[in-house]
Amino acid sequence: xxxxxxxxxxxxxxxxxxxxxxxxxxxxxxxxxxxxxxxxxxxxxxxxxxxxxxxxxxxxxxxxxxxxxxxxxxxxxxxxxxxxxxxxxxxxxxxxxxxxxxxxxxxxxxxxxxxxxxxxxxxxxxxxxxxxxxxxxxxxxxxxxxxxxxxxxxxxxxxxxxxxxxxxxxxxxxxxxxxxxxxxxxxxxxxxxxxxxxxxxxxxxxxxxxxxxxxxxxxxxxxxxxxxxxxxxxxxxxxxxxxxxxxxxxxxxxxxxxxxxxxxxxxxxxxxxxxxxxxxxxxxxxxxxxxxxxxxxxxxxxxxxxxxxxxxxxxxxxxxxxxxxxxxxxxxxxxxxxxxxxxxxxxxxxxxxxxxxxxxxxxxxxxxxxxxxxxxxxxxxxxxxxxxxxxxxxxxxxxx
Numbered sequence: 001x002x003x004x005x006x007x008x009x010x011x012x013x014x015x016x017x018x019x020x021x022x023x024x025x026x027x028x029x030x031x032x033x034x035x036x037x038x039x040x041x042x043x044x045x046x047x048x049x050x051x052x053x054x055x056x057x058x059x060x061x062x063x064x065x066x067x068x069x070x071x072x073x074x075x076x077x078x079x080x081x082x083x084x085x086x087x088x089x090x091x092x093x094x095x096x097x098x099x100x101x102x103x104x105x106x107x108x109x110x111x112x113x114x115x116x117x118x119x120x121x122x123x124x125x126x127x128x129x130x131x132x133x134x135x136x137x138x139x140x141x142x143x144x145x146x147x148x149x150x151x152x153x154x155x156x157x158x159x160x161x162x163x164x165x166x167x168x169x170x171x172x173x174x175x176x177x178x179x180x181x182x183x184x185x186x187x188x189x190x191x192x193x194x195x196x197x198x199x200x201x202x203x204x205x206x207x208x209x210x211x212x213x214x215x216x217x218x219x220x221x222x223x224x225x226x227x228x229x230x231x232x233x234x235x236x237x238x239x240x241x242x243x244x245x246x247x248x249x250x251x252x253x254x255x256x257x258x259x260x261x262x263x264x265x266x267x268x269x270x271x272x273x274x275x276x277x278x279x280x281x282x283x284x285x286x287x288x289x290x291x292x293x294x295x296x297x298x299x300x301x302x303x304x305x306x307x308x309x310x311x312x313x314x315x316x317x318x319x320x321x322x323x324x325x326x327x328x329x330x331x332x333x334x335x336x337x338x339x340x341x342x343x344x345x346x347x348x349x350x351x352x353x354x355x356x357x358x359x360x361x362x363x364x365x366x367x368x369x370x371x372x373x374x375x376x377x378x379x380x381x382x383x384x385x386x387x388x389x390x391x392x393x394x395x396x397x398x399x400x
Contacts, residue, residue, distance in 0.1 A: 001040045006355070006398050007262075007362045008081055008129065010046040011035070011387050014369040019090045021055040021065070033076050034384045039391050044077050046129075048365050050084045052091070053109070056116040070124055081129040082261060082363055085117045086136050086180065092372065095288045098305075101185065104139035106152035114177065115163050122173040130174040132260040132363055134232050137180055137187035138196075144186045153186070154200050157229055158210045164228040165214060178260035180232035183240050183292035183327050184305055190238060190248040193231060194255045201225065230258030233360075234367065236265035239347035240294055240325040242301060249354050262351065262361040264394050265368060266334070266343040268326040275318075277340035278311060283375040284328050285311070297322035329370045331378060331386065333393035338377075352397055366390045 001009050016027035028049065036045035051059070059065050073079060087100050088110065103109040117133050125131035138153045157177070164175050181187040187196060200206065202222060211221040231252065238248050252259060268284060270277050273295075285291060285307040293310040295302045297320050304310040310324060325344060330337060335345050354360065368390060371383055379386065 001043065001046055001395075003364075003395070003398065005359060007359070007364050008046045009364040009391065009394060009398075010048050010081075010366075011391060012048045012050065012084055012263075012365055012367040012369060014048075014050045014084050014087075014091070014367065015371050015383065015387070016050075017092050018050040018055070019052055019092055021051075021058040024050060024052075024055055025069075029072065031384060031387075032078065035387050035391070036076065036078065038384070038388050044079055046082075047073065047078050047080045048082045048084060049080055050087075050091075051117055051120070053088045053113040053116075056085065056113055056120060059120045060116040066120065066123055073124070079126045079129070080121070080124050080131065081126075082132045082134065082365060083117050083121060084134045085114055086134050088113060093288070097288070097290050098140050098184075100290070101136050101140040104136065104143070104153075105156050105179075106139065106149060107156075110136075111156045111159055114160055118160075118164055118167055118175045118177075121175050122167055122171045125173070125175075127173070130176055130362070132176045132178045132232075134261060135177055135179050137182045137185035139186045141185050141188065150186070150196075150200060154196075154206055155209075157201060158206065158213070158225075161210060161225050161228045162213050165224045168228075174227065176227075176258070176260045177229050178232040179229075180234055180237070180263075182234070182237050183294065184290070184303065189241055190243060190251050194251055194257065197257050198255055201229070226256065226258065230260045232261045232263055233259045233351070234263040234265055235348050235351045236263070236267045236329060236344060236367075237327065239344035240267050240292065240327050242294060242296055242325065245347045245350040246354055249351065249360060253358070253360070259361045261363045261365055262355060264332050264348050264352070264364065264366045264390075265329050266332050266345045266348060268324075268328045268330055268337065269342045269344050270324040270326070270340065271342060273314060273322045273324055274340070278314060280338065280340050281307060281311075281326075284326065287328065287370075287373050289370070289373070290327065292327040294325050295322050296325075329368045330374070331368060332366060332390050334378070348394075349397065352394070356398065364394070366394060
């Protein structure tokens with residue numbers, strides 16, 4: 001939905017089955033028209049499409065499938081403006097954990113997959129948007145073993161920027177790559193993200209390499225990088241990091257790092273960890289997804305890859321006051337999840353307040369992809385009811 005000065009708003013179809021193009025097509029044609037009928041019956045409705053590597057391969061090789069997709073969007077008064085190209089392979093009903101970041105941004109597979117998605121967007125997205133590609137935070141932090149890995153990330157991002165530049169010259173379409181910082185990844189905190197963009201990706205050597213590849217000046221190379229490579233800002237992720245959201249966003253602005261997509265998502269927050277709250281957390285711990293947990297104890301942050309690791313640390317030493325924030329997406333319209341739990345919805349409010357005063361991104365998206373693994377008491381109605389309630393809450397907050 002085009003919200004004018006606030007940008008385009010939709011929800012991520014990552015919440016639906018979509019590991020193959022057949023599954024994604026079924027989800028797109030089954031659920032999205034029902035959401036549009038309730039949220040935007042008389043105006044165009046923006047779509048965020050989840051495309052796995054296999055789906056992207058299908059579409060890039062088949063003009064007929066792309067034509068079918070364009071015809072469906074046109075017939076239903078919808079438009080595509082962003083693709084989630086984060087999970088390369090299966091994501092639903094299977095244990096993914098840290099494999100969700102593989103293949104990472106040092107690999108040929110990740111680069112080619114992303115190029116395929118860019119070609120699809122250049123063909124399918126309308127000319128009134130600059131469509132974005134959501135992509136992982138370059139790699140899983142424990143697998144970043146040295147500066148050679150970091151340089152390989154930068155080299156493939158330069159390759160992608162060059163590909164998107166040539167695609168723009170060929171088609172007139174500006175497609176953007178938005179990498180998404182996330183707990184326990186190479187790009188995790190805002191500080192790390194700023195450091196990579198300013199010190200590595202935009203270094204003199206990096207700009208010279210891109211300039212040589214494209215036969216342009218270093219100044220033009222910097223402009224091309226800025227036009228095509230930026231971030232997804234998932235509010236949930238930076239809230240889990242205990243970051244000051246306003247200061248975080250201002251840092252990205254001050255360092256001229258584009259936010260191509262602002263994602264509204266909330267995490268689980270345990271203000272005071274107790275035996276009782278840990279017992280209640282068992283409903284969240286057994287997940288196919290990572291449950292990165294950050295603990296603030298006596299002013300010090302400690303990171304755990306999964307809730308089970310945090311449980312073990314608490315059991316070994318339960319002393320001291322500690323707060324936990326857990327990377328588990330929960331409905332954005334909820335401030336509390338029960339007797340012991342709250343959410344980081346306050347961080348969404350802070351980000352939207354910043355966005356209302358200083359328009360940050362032309363693209364907004366709600367990404368609560370965890371419907372299938374949420375505890376039953378958090379599922380409000382069916383999936384369409386749930387998505388509509390999230391969209392209504394964000395729209396209401398922006399309008400307030």
